[in-house]
Amino acid sequence: MYDKIIPPTTGSKITFKKGEPIVPDNPIIPFIRGDGTGIDIWPAAQKVLDAAVAKAYKGTREINWFKVYAGDEACDLYGTYQYLPQDTLTAIEEYGVAIKGPLTTPVGGGIRSLNVALRQIFDLYACVRPCRYYAGTPSPHKNPEKLDVIIYRENTEDIYLGIEWKQGSEIGDRLIKILNEELIPATPEHGKKQIPLDSGIGIKPISKTGSQRLVRRAIQHALLLPKNKQQVTLVHKGNIMKYTEGAFRDWGYEVATSEFRQETVTERESWILSNKEKNPNISLEDNAQQIDPGFNSLTPEKKAQIVKEVEEVLNSIWATHGNGQWKEKIMVNDRIADSIFQQIQTRPDEYSILATMNLNGDYLSDAAAAIVGGLGMGPGANIGDSSAIFEATHGTAPKHAGLDRINPGSVILSGVMMLEFLGWQEAADLVKKGLGDAIANGQVTYDLARLLEPPVEPLKCSEFAEAIIQHFG
Numbered sequence: 303m304y305d306k307i308i309p310p311t312t313g314s315k316i317t318f319k320k321g322e323p324i325v326p327d328n329p330i331i332p333f334i335r336g337d338g339t340g341i342d343i344w345p346a347a348q349k350v351l352d353a354a355v356a357k358a359y360k361g362t363r364e365i366n367w368f369k370v371y372a373g374d375e376a377c378d379l380y381g382t383y384q385y386l387p388q389d390t391l392t393a394i395e396e397y398g399v400a401i402k403g404p405l406t407t408p409v410g411g412g413i414r415s416l417n418v419a420l421r422q423i424f425d426l427y428a429c430v431r432p433c434r435y436y437a438g439t440p441s442p443h444k445n446p447e448k449l450d451v452i453i454y455r456e457n458t459e460d461i462y463l464g465i466e467w468k469q470g471s472e473i474g475d476r477l478i479k480i481l482n483e484e485l486i487p488a489t490p491e492h493g494k495k496q497i498p499l500d501s502g503i504g505i506k507p508i509s510k511t512g513s514q515r516l517v518r519r520a521i522q523h524a525l526l527l528p529k530n531k532q533q534v535t536l537v538h539k540g541n542i543m544k545y546t547e548g549a550f551r552d553w554g555y556e557v558a559t560s561e562f563r564q565e566t567v568t569e570r571e572s573w574i575l576s577n578k579e580k581n582p583n584i585s586l587e588d589n590a591q592q593i594d595p596g597f598n599s600l601t602p603e604k605k606a607q608i609v610k611e612v613e614e615v616l617n618s619i620w621a622t623h624g625n626g627q628w629k630e631k632i633m634v635n636d637r638i639a640d641s642i643f644q645q646i647q648t649r650p651d652e653y654s655i656l657a658t659m660n661l662n663g664d665y666l667s668d669a670a671a672a673i674v675g676g677l678g679m680g681p682g683a684n685i686g687d688s689s690a691i692f693e694a695t696h697g698t699a700p701k702h703a704g705l706d707r708i709n710p711g712s713v714i715l716s717g718v719m720m721l722e723f724l725g726w727q728e729a730a731d732l733v734k735k736g737l738g739d740a741i742a743n744g745q746v747t748y749d750l751a752r753l754l755e756p757p758v759e760p761l762k763c764s765e766f767a768e769a770i771i772q773h774f775g
């Protein structure tokens with residue numbers, strides 16, 4: 303079944319039932335070490351995870367690691383250009399849950415992203431990236447502890463589908479010709495627009511299915527959070543891209559109000575309801591005027607549409623959501639993508655789950671990680687209905703590779719997410735305690751050491767892992 307690798311002789315498989323993992327006490331878990339600093343951070347992370355499981359379960363539970371190959375290491379073993387061997391795909395398919403270090407993607411030419419390929423091959427449609435603060439972590443922000451968000455990033459489509467054509471290529475030029483001469487003129491709203499002939503062309507598909515399954519998972523997650531964090535914000539650039547980014551927002555609201563009607567309220571509905579709560583005799587027209595600041599300058603048709611919206615909301619949910627009941631529901635709102643970047647800095651405590659398309663989530667997860675201490679503190683999980691791969695938000699950080707200096711925190715915290723996914727909360731809690739206490743004690747790697755006031759002598763990557771284990775207690 304495998305060409306060049308041999309699974310562990312002990313251990314059992316994780317299986318999935320209705321999207322939930324069924325986990326034996328001795329699961330076999332494939333891991334990819336990763337390129338660049340993967341050589342430093344993976345061994346450190348593995349050591350911490352093993353120590354936590356051993357301490358939490360005293361030998362009754364154990365991870366049986368299965369080394370599989372991707373990236374440079376795979377080419378060394380399998381031959382030139384064998385970046386993602388079939389053995390690796392077979393192992394992840396067979397064992398369901400895997401963890402990986404970062405993998406290199408060259409800019410401009412060469413192979414497309416192995417990281418993205420893995421997400422697409424296993425349909426890991428939800429990229430979950432929590433950004434929360436560990437006390438004592440230095441940050442460029444005054445109140446980094448106020449940020450506690452979980453980014454739910456759609457993980458399989460958008461520009462990451464990688465459908466693009468090079469400038470000057472035969473198909474690219476043909477496509478531009480068809481667009482300029484046939485499709486754009488056939489679409490009146492595009493007027494006389496034309497694509498410059500020397501353009502590269504990329505396609506940005508955003509599907510209803512892809513958007514809705516991501517938002518569905520985000521709302522399901524919100525249901526498990528404490529009441530004050532039960533909020534899902536749909537992030538989009540729908541003011542500019544109405545049929546892709548704008549549609550993501552609309553489809554997100556549709557999932558909330560059709561599949562989770564009793565559990566959710568949209569921000570706009572909450573305004574309509576609270577207007578009536580404040581003034582029970584308010585007319586539909588006055589209510590409409592208050593929810594739409596530009597109401598008075600709208601066309602009669604548009605005004606009538608908003609009045610109808612108010613009427614429908616009151617008719618359909620006043621009984622279940624009115625009189626303040628909506629305050630107990632999950633709030634679903636939306637924010638424009640550029641605005642959310644400033645909002646997480648200026649009003650961080652107003653946000654909880656941020657549901658995004660692929661590209662916006664990629665940008666936003668690095669930015670949010672920076673607020674709570676940098677990419678060394680940014681974990682992640684790629685989750686599908688029948689498998690999951692855990693990995694940090696950051697890349698290979700090549701200039702630090704092999705120096706035993708990089709912060710392994712992000713991969714260790716990705717391991718914590720994996721332990722929680724397995725239901726091994728006791729081990730996950732030990733790692734979080736160890737990491738939190740090490741940081742609070744000023745035992746940190748270079749990235750955090752240089753930000754501390756006064757600066758401290760940095761620990762090596764491997765020493766930081768040891769410090770975490772010592773702080774398990």
Ligand SMILES: NC(=O)C1=CN([C@@H]2O[C@H](COP(=O)(O)OP(=O)(O)OC[C@H]3O[C@@H](n4cnc5c(N)ncnc54)[C@H](OP(=O)(O)O)[C@@H]3O)[C@@H](O)[C@H]2O)C=CC1
Nearest residue numbers: 404405406407408417677678695696697698699708709749
């Ligand atoms: N999922 C994946 O495997 C990903 C892979 N990549 C790939 O990684 C390669 C390198 O990408 P690049 O743009 O340099 O981005 P990286 O995220 O690899 O690194 C950029 C900078 O972020 C900081 N950083 C990253 N990781 C850590 C860490 N663990 N601890 C402390 N600081 C960290 C370092 O800053 P400083 O030097 O200032 O301390 C580093 O130089 C590319 O090929 C890219 O495509 C990128 C993202 C995700």
Ligand SMILES: O=C(O)CCC(=O)C(=O)O
Nearest residue numbers: 406407415417418664695
């Ligand atoms: O695969 C890559 O090279 C980049 C991926 C990335 O930036 C991410 O997943 O956040």
Ligand SMILES: [Mg+2]
Nearest residue numbers: 664665668695
């Ligand atoms: Mg990224």
